Structures are given as structure tokens and as C-alpha cells.
Amino acid sequence: MSWIDIGHIDDIPLHGARVVKTPGGCVGLFRTGPQQVFAAADRCPHKGGPLSEGIVHGHSVTCPLHNWVFDLNTGQALGADEGRIETYPLRVEAGRLLIDGTAIGKRSAA
DSSP states (O other): OOEEEEEEGGGSOTTOEEEEEETTEEEEEEEEETTEEEEEESBOTTTOOBGGGSEEETTEEEOTTTOOEEETTTOBBOTTOOOBOOEEOEEEETTEEEEEHHHHHTSOOO
């Protein structure tokens, strides 16, 4: 893995999200707890809604367009909805967010 520093955890509000732009498309950063952040595709597979504008709750995010809910651990849609979003390895070290640049580099443009 090739870890890339993408900012400080405090740049993301608790139970909120931010976006990181990559050559392959946007990645959403979702803060679910004081020291817990997940990285996943920012685009809902249903209608392309920006997940970073959705509601972060528990370890999930709800799409702002049609209320699809995704598990941020696995990317799997929950409930009756079918589909999934890509998730990416991310870690927090001394308050800094580090994302796996190798995994980000493998994603295709949206």
C-alpha cells in the first residue's frame, strides 16, 4: 500500500463528509466517530447522487436523492436496495487522514 496524506480529521465534521478529487473521480470521506473515518465512492450507483451530501449515521450513509443506504464498511446497499459502492483503505495517524493511493489509482473514472 502507498499511503497518501489527505488532510486532518478535524477537516471533516462529526457525522459529516467531505470530498477528495482524484484522477479517477471523487472519493467521499465520511466521519462516523471522533477518530473514525471511512473512504468510499462519492457517487450512488442508483442515480448518481453525491453521497457526501447525504446523511451519515452509524457506519452508513444515506443518498440525498433517493434514500438508498450504504454500509461504509463494505459498500453494500442495505435493505431492499441492490448495489454497492467502492470502499478504500483509510487510516488515522496523529490526527492525519491517510488513504491508500494504490487502491485509489486502480479506480476507473466515473
